[in-house]
Every structure is written in C-alpha cells, then in structure tokens.
Amino acid sequence: MKRSTLLLTLVLVTAFSAYSQKEISHYLFSEFIPGVVLMKGGTENHALLNYNLVTEEMIFDQGGQLLAFADITLDNLDTVFIDNRKFILNNKKKFVEVVEESNYKLYIEHKCRLLAPGKPAGYGGTTHTSAVDSYSSLYDGGMWHQLKLPDDYKVKLFNLYSIDNGSGIKEIKSVRQLKRFYNKYKDLYNDYIKENKFDFDDYETVKGLVHYIENNSK
Template identity: 30%
Template sequence: MRKLIYSLIICLMAVTGKSSAQEGKSEYLFNDFQKSLIYYKDGRVFSVKVNYNLARNAFMFIDENDNNNIKLFAEPDMVRTLKIDNRIFQLNSKGLAQEHLNQEPYLAVTYRGKSRPEGKQVGYGGRSETASVDSYSSIQSGGHSYNLETEKIILADVEKRYTIKKNKKQKQFQSSKQFLKLYPKEQEETIKAYIKSNKINFDEPQQVLQLVKYAEAL
C-alpha cells in the first residue's frame, strides 16, 4: 500500500479545517471519513477510509498503517472506481470527483470546490489576498525526505455540474434554465411547472435525479 500513495502527510485538519470554518462550510464532502473500496484499473482493490476534500479537490484517505495520517493517492489516474457505502465515484478528466447517481436515465454529478487563500493579516482587521504559506511539513519515508508547503485556504463555494445523456451524447447543466434547454420547446412549461411545484433545488443531487426521471418519462 505504501507504494501506491504519496508519502507526503497533509496537515489538513490543522490548516484548512480552521480556515474553512470561518466561512461556515465544511471542506469535506462527507461528514467524516467513510469506509470505501478503491478499484484500480489494473485490478487492484484496496479498503480504506476516504473523504473528498473540496478545498483541494482531491480524495484523501486515512492510512491506518501509518499513525492514521491523512494522505493523497499517489496514482489518481490509475483509480477506476471508488465505492463509498452505496455511492459510486470516479475521477473525471480534470481529476474532480464525479458521482454516478443513476444509470437509466443516466445522471452524474461532478463536485468542484472553489477556494481562495486566506491571506495574511493586515492593519485594521483587514486581510491581504496574497497567498500566505502557513507552515511546512517535512517527513522521511523510504530513505527519502519530502518537504510540503501548506497554506491556509478558504472554501468559498461548491459547484455541482450535472451530466445526462441525450441522443447518446453527454449534456451538462447546472441550473433550471440550462436544464430546460435540453428538452423540446413543447415540454418546457410542463417541466418548468414540475420544478416550481416540487421546489427543485439544483444543489441537491437527489432532487435533480427525480427531475431527470420525470423529464425523461414525458
């Protein structure tokens, strides 16, 4: 397992956790680290506790064989699927977490955290937006020494981009306006009425799934 991970220990709990709390948002997709199965493209399977760090846009895992340190996967491009409880994730071409919500009709959602440096403290309670290196971590593993610069960052927002399949082509949307454009003009008012009566929130993937099922059944 040690060959499959970065030996860099990410001090996220002390660094990003404190700053993210200032915005009232959790830096992680899940409330805590979840028991998961990680399937690699070459057939390897690993059981670890993982969470998706939205401030870093990366899956992190707890290495129980190394003092429960939080680490990054060393070969993210080799990860085929992550099964977290009854949820299925993959990494898209940009390395972002993409959750498969339904097969027929197809629906997936990609999570992308938008963050910014906390910045250095300036006079009169202000704060500079210049990126500020907060601390340094240095460890040794396998005879090699690694240095990691970490800076305090704030999770400002989480973007959810949905993907469906129309005429065997993938189409994306984030809002009701974008969603309505994917369907025939004669269905627009019917779908719009469903969105309004059911108070569909496009930040809630399960609500969007119900909307897609309804629209595809028309």
C-alpha cells in the same frame, strides 16, 4: 505537502476518527468513511476515504496521515465506492459521482469556492473575495488536506452536472443551461418545478427533476 503514492495493495485502516461537519466543511463527507478502491485489473483496496472539495482529490487516511491518490493509482483506477455512493474519473480526470446509469446517465462533480477572510470596507463593512490568491500559502502549510481550515475562511458548496440521454454527454453549469437542455420537454420541466422545491446546488432535487423528465418523456 508532497503527494504520496497510494499502494495498490492498501490494507484496511482500522482506526476510525469522527469529525464534526464544521471542522471538515471542505470535504464532501462529514467524516472519513471505510470505502473500496476498485482497480481496472479487478483488485479491491480498502481504506478510510473522503473527497477534498478544494483540491478536488480523493483522500485516504493512512494511520492519521491524510494522503492524495498518486498518478499511478489514478491511471489504473476503475471506481471508488464510499457510503453506498459510486465515483469515477471523467474524461478530464476529475472525480464525478455516478447518480444514474440506466436509460440515461447523470453525473455530479462536487466542488466548492473558498471566500478569503473579509477585508475592511467603507462604512464599517467587510468585503469577501475569492481565496485563490491565498491558495499557495495555505497549500505550502499543508492546510488543504487538514480537517479544519482557518476560522476566517468560508466555504461555499456547488455542483456541476453532466447528463447523457442518448445524444452525448452535456455539461450543465447553471439552471439556465439545464432548462435549455430540456427545452423540448419544457412542460414537464415546469410541472416539476411548480410541484417541488428546487435548488440547483442540491443534487437530490436535480436528480429528482432529471429522473422525472427522463422517465415521462419517452
């Protein structure tokens, strides 16, 4: 499926299609949502938007056709707003969600892993492997931008975080790295973990932990 250029003068797409979470599990949102694409020159473009976790592309619905932002759009893009959430491009040209930009900065890169269909294993079991080897065949068929992957593919969501509290942006890929980042404030870290349910792949709990430490360590 060829990438198509997102015109800088997008019109509001009025057709609104609702899809179930099951059918759209490799997208960040459960449906395409009216959003705003803000360009560096100040132009605001309206479209139905969603984020594809597999291709790591911002996708817009143009009359039922799902298209990725073209390079010319990405080069001139400032911010994307979807459902009161804010997304920008980081220095690796990847979309990240802006969670906090006050006395500290917290960004989330939403990602997923695909598990290919299970293969027969010994004793009647099955094994699941990364779907990397199958990417090309599905992409050639335009499956990645569709709303439903083949039934035998499984999606595992995960997040990468970036924090800047004054000493530059640090990418956090694991609980261990997060704990090491806040080693200076390990008492605050441990206090929060004891009192709150914590899941590294649940950005709300990570957001809560970072907020707690950053606002109680000054």
